[in-house]
Amino acid sequence: MAEINGPSVRTAVPGPLTNSSKTELDTIFDARTVQMVIxxxxxxxxxxxxxxxxxxxxxxxxIASIPVGYNNPTxxxxxxxxxxxxxxxxxxxxxxxxxxxxxxxxxxGLMRVAPRGCTQVFTAQSxxxxxxxxxxxxxxxxxxxxxxxxxxxxxxxxxxxxxxGPGTPELAILSFKNSFHGRGFASLSATRSKPxxxxxxxxxxxxxxxxxALKYPLDEHEEENKQEEARCLLEIKHIxxxxxxxxxxxxxxxxxxxxxxxxxxxxxxxxxxxxxxxxGMSLIVDEVQTGFGATGKFWAHEHxxxxxxxxxxxxxxxxxxxGYFFSDSNLRPDKAYxxxxxWMGDAARVIMSNAVVDEILSxxxxxxxxxxxxxxxxxxxxxxxxxPNFILNLRGKGKGTYIAFDTPDSSALxxxxxxxxxxxxxxxxxxxxxxxxxxxxxxxxxxxxxxLETAFLRLQG
Amino acid sequence: MAEINGPSVRTAVPGPLTNSSKTELDTIFDARTVQMVIxxxxxxxxxxxxxxxxxxxxxxxxIASIPVGYNNPTxxxxxxxxxxxxxxxxxxxxxxxxxxxxxxxxxxGLMRVAPRGCTQVFTAQSxxxxxxxxxxxxxxxxxxxxxxxxxxxxxxxxxxxxxxGPGTPELAILSFKNSFHGRGFASLSATRSKPxxxxxxxxxxxxxxxxxALKYPLDEHEEENKQEEARCLLEIKHIxxxxxxxxxxxxxxxxxxxxxxxxxxxxxxxxxxxxxxxxGMSLIVDEVQTGFGATGKFWAHEHxxxxxxxxxxxxxxxxxxxGYFFSDSNLRPDKAYxxxxxWMGDAARVIMSNAVVDEILSxxxxxxxxxxxxxxxxxxxxxxxxxPNFILNLRGKGKGTYIAFDTPDSSALxxxxxxxxxxxxxxxxxxxxxxxxxxxxxxxxxxxxxxLETAFLRLQG
Numbered sequence: 061m062a063e064i065n066g067p068s069v070r071t072a073v074p075g076p077l078t079n080s081s082k083t084e085l086d087t088i089f090d091a092r093t094v095q096m097v098i099x100x101x102x103x104x105x106x107x108x109x110x111x112x113x114x115x116x117x118x119x120x121x122x123i124a125s126i127p128v129g130y131n132n133p134t135x136x137x138x139x140x141x142x143x144x145x146x147x148x149x150x151x152x153x154x155x156x157x158x159x160x161x162x163x164x165x166x167x168x169g170l171m172r173v174a175p176r177g178c179t180q181v182f183t184a185q186s187x188x189x190x191x192x193x194x195x196x197x198x199x200x201x202x203x204x205x206x207x208x209x210x211x212x213x214x215x216x217x218x219x220x221x222x223x224x225g226p227g228t229p230e231l232a233i234l235s236f237k238n239s240f241h242g243r244g245f246a247s248l249s250a251t252r253s254k255p256x257x258x259x260x261x262x263x264x265x266x267x268x269x270x271x272x273a274l275k276y277p278l279d280e281h282e283e284e285n286k287q288e289e290a291r292c293l294l295e296i297k298h299i300x301x302x303x304x305x306x307x308x309x310x311x312x313x314x315x316x317x318x319x320x321x322x323x324x325x326x327x328x329x330x331x332x333x334x335x336x337x338x339x340g341m342s343l344i345v346d347e348v349q350t351g352f353g354a355t356g357k358f359w360a361h362e363h364x365x366x367x368x369x370x371x372x373x374x375x376x377x378x379x380x381x382x383g384y385f386f387s388d389s390n391l392r393p394d395k396a397y398x399x400x401x402x403w404m405g406d407a408a409r410v411i412m413s414n415a416v417v418d419e420i421l422s423x424x425x426x427x428x429x430x431x432x433x434x435x436x437x438x439x440x441x442x443x444x445x446x447x448p449n450f451i452l453n454l455r456g457k458g459k460g461t462y463i464a465f466d467t468p469d470s471s472a473l474x475x476x477x478x479x480x481x482x483x484x485x486x487x488x489x490x491x492x493x494x495x496x497x498x499x500x501x502x503x504x505x506x507x508x509x510x511x512l513e514t515a516f517l518r519l520q521g
Numbered sequence: 522m523a524e525i526n527g528p529s530v531r532t533a534v535p536g537p538l539t540n541s542s543k544t545e546l547d548t549i550f551d552a553r554t555v556q557m558v559i560x561x562x563x564x565x566x567x568x569x570x571x572x573x574x575x576x577x578x579x580x581x582x583x584i585a586s587i588p589v590g591y592n593n594p595t596x597x598x599x600x601x602x603x604x605x606x607x608x609x610x611x612x613x614x615x616x617x618x619x620x621x622x623x624x625x626x627x628x629x630g631l632m633r634v635a636p637r638g639c640t641q642v643f644t645a646q647s648x649x650x651x652x653x654x655x656x657x658x659x660x661x662x663x664x665x666x667x668x669x670x671x672x673x674x675x676x677x678x679x680x681x682x683x684x685x686g687p688g689t690p691e692l693a694i695l696s697f698k699n700s701f702h703g704r705g706f707a708s709l710s711a712t713r714s715k716p717x718x719x720x721x722x723x724x725x726x727x728x729x730x731x732x733x734a735l736k737y738p739l740d741e742h743e744e745e746n747k748q749e750e751a752r753c754l755l756e757i758k759h760i761x762x763x764x765x766x767x768x769x770x771x772x773x774x775x776x777x778x779x780x781x782x783x784x785x786x787x788x789x790x791x792x793x794x795x796x797x798x799x800x801g802m803s804l805i806v807d808e809v810q811t812g813f814g815a816t817g818k819f820w821a822h823e824h825x826x827x828x829x830x831x832x833x834x835x836x837x838x839x840x841x842x843x844g845y846f847f848s849d850s851n852l853r854p855d856k857a858y859x860x861x862x863x864w865m866g867d868a869a870r871v872i873m874s875n876a877v878v879d880e881i882l883s884x885x886x887x888x889x890x891x892x893x894x895x896x897x898x899x900x901x902x903x904x905x906x907x908x909p910n911f912i913l914n915l916r917g918k919g920k921g922t923y924i925a926f927d928t929p930d931s932s933a934l935x936x937x938x939x940x941x942x943x944x945x946x947x948x949x950x951x952x953x954x955x956x957x958x959x960x961x962x963x964x965x966x967x968x969x970x971x972x973l974e975t976a977f978l979r980l981q982g
Binding site: 081084085087088090091092093094095098099101103122123126130135136139140144145146148151152158159160167179180182183185186187189199202220221222227228229231237242244249255256257258259260261263265266268376392395396398399400402412 | 542545548549550551555558564572586593599605613616620623624640653657660664665681682684685688689691693698707710716718720721725729837841853857859862870873
């Protein structure tokens with residue numbers, strides 16, 4: 061299927077068919093969040109077609125989750141393969157009864173793109189689950205270091221069944237203000253994005269530190285940004301050293317995404333890793349949104365030049381599956397069945413991931429994204445100079461297509477953009493984030509830029 | 522593919538190829554829990570074939586997760602359908618951009634088998650996730666009842682971002698000793714199965730109550746079992762009324778499965794529901810292992826004749842997908858995006874679920890399982906009368922094939938059974954649990970019974 065030529069909107073957005081479908085769906089499934097009802101059979105490449113027949117250039121990509129385009133032929137081939145049919149039909153308890161294909165499925169996909177220094181993988185089904193499994197690995201390793209070769213005591217064995225210490229320890233994960241790490245009870249305890257995500261849900265009393273609030277463009281504010289990062293690093297050390305219980309790990313996004321596309325420098329992350337290393341903590345790099353190429357590196361943390369690999373790197377979204385990579389054998393618990401569940405991920409989704417990896421590597425899509433991202437950034441920077449009231453704090457230079465800017469009223473801009481045939485996302489307080497797929501090309505820049513300009517003209521009235 | 526004729530074991534178990542595959546897999550993926558490496562392409566119906574060419578009658582079924590047999594033709598057809606290919610290739614953020622097929626996918630599958638009185642569904646990816654989403658719905662509804670129409674206060678909005686009250690309340694879920702509800706941080710807080718599941722993992726300080734320890738056969742111990750259940754119900758009321766924070770809900774398995782196949786009477790569950798109703802709590806029925814027919818009813822809680830539906834019913838495993846059903850509109854949060862995540866389940870797995878539902882309904886597999894279960898139970902009861910030292914506390918009469926018994930050394934029996942070509946599971950302290958598929962027939966009873974008898978003879982030496 062050839063890619064659609066360009067955006068085209070023929071009804072109000074949302075259109076009448078989307079509205080009626082949404083109302084009908086809502087009788088059995090909470091549909092209040094539905095923005096469009098999509099005809100995926102007619103969608104292709106970077107273009108999404110809704111049931112009303114409107115066509116959108118999609119630079120939001122299912123909350124940054126479509127890697128290589130709708131109805132990608134390589135993915136279709138994988139979806140139709142015999143190994144996929146078997147994975148769908150004979151869903152195993154992978155930890156107990158893996159298929160004889162499982163080793164090769166991992167080797168030929170996820171392990172080909174494992175972050176440098178990461179030699180092992182644990183598969184999961186969502187970003188939240190991946191982060192929570194990484195927390196569990198962190199907590200078990202932390203206690204293991206304290207316990208050494210001493211076997212579990214009777215006191216531990218009894219107290220743990222009652223959710224009490226010493227078997228159930230008080231341990232914390234430090235996360236950052238404005239971070240998003242998922243919506244499970246532990247990942248949500250680390251998430252600090254918006255009250256609507258957290259209200260009324262019991263949470264662990266874990267600490268949060270300030271993430272650097274940098275000024276953009278970064279290269280014009282080097283000195284003050286350096287001071288801001290130094291202030292944050294000091295705060296982190298203070299919190300870790302004074303928290304009411306041991307802080308076993310720090311989780312951080314390379315770029316805070318839901319929280320507003322907030323960046324920090326490689327030096328900041330290097331020093332963050334040094335803090336964790338000096339205190340026997342794990343560093344968990346949450347690459348759920350940044351991983352798989354969009355920043356112009358396969359993993360965003362490659363931009364940091366760390367002296368050694370992060371302890372755990374979590375992934376999901378564009379990977380089409382989820383899990384975490386790690387290297388330190390201490391992050392594999394000392395006993396079997398401590399890190400375990402019935403399905404341990406889904407081989408069907410890991411097979412899709414392999415097709416994504418094939419497509420990315422064979423078409424060099426990471427370098428391509430780096431290249432296109434630079435052109436796109438320059439184009440938006442030029443637009444910003446003409447519409448400085450609409451594009452503020454442009455950021456993501458040199459980070460592929462992972463580009464964002466603040467705007468006075470992001471909801472209004474989103475709405476205008478959709479009526480112009482561009483599906484785009486927001487984040488933070490009033491930030492527009494670009495999350496195009498890895499197949500976003502030169503030819504998609506004009507429709508996006510033209511729509512932005514039209515929207516600005518309309519909004520300034 | 523015709524079903525295999527019967528078990529056949531030609532190597533030691535595990536065989537040399539399983540051992541070498543396991544060792545190789547272990548270099549990149551924790552394989553210490555691997556029991557067999559399987560050739561799913563050669564497996565069919567109730568039979569599993571390992572890489573060493575051994576064939577097993579499978580009455581464990583991937584920890585009770587294979588509903589209608591390996592390589593089931595109806596499932597193969599679903600796996601090859603165009604709607605499946607699209608669901609695999611174009612994975613949507615279902616809450617924002619559902620496919621126009623989504624409504625029908627839900628209607629034609631999960632909603633056809635929704636528990637009586639349950640009108641809505643929320644989809645998820647695992648039993649743990651389903652239970653945690655049910656907890657979140659419970660907590661939000663509980664606070665909503667207290668708050669009424671008062672909007673969130675500034676104090677709530679600020680405190681919640683800091684994981685502190687009042688925005689982050691202290692609320693609990695009561696679960697039962699020996700229960701298993703999953704391995705996420707909240708589901709694991711409710712899980713009370715074994716220390717190895719919980720050690721070193723921070724947990725919420727939630728209460729546990731004693732689950733009735735009934736004597737079997739149930740019909741010979743009616744009076745004392747009634748007293749035992751009354752004692753437990755009193756304890757539950759006492760705990761709920763005296764816990765240090767409000768208990769917003771109770772989660773219970775219809776039959777405690779991982780915890781040892783522990784049963785309770787319909788009256789017990791009716792009174793449990795009455796306790797929740799009188800205190801404004803939610804009753805969450807965890808049908809992750811019991812749901813989808815194995816007890817001779819589609820949902821195990823149908824055995825209880827409750828006056829009204831449980832508040833939430835969670836499912837996974839044989840459903841091949843996961844989620845929860847509910848009826849009370851208060852369990853849908855008052856605002857959009859409070860119960861939300863990127864993927865909200867996986868349409869591909871829901872499509873497989875539909876094929877499972879088709880197969881179960883069109884072949885009347887629930888009634889069939891009830892019928893076969895009665896025959897199987899009688900056969901095992903007869904074996905028990907000859908081997909009373911090996912089959913103790915036989916249970917599950919009238920509960921389909923959901924049959925279990927205690928045995929002096931379950932590990933030794935499991936090992937013998939596997940060497941005889943039967944893949945069978947254990948649970949609790951030393952219990953053998955039968956978890957055959959819904960296509961287990963008369964012809965599979967003999968191989969199972971013969972192997973049990975041979976194993977007993979070998980074990981008694």
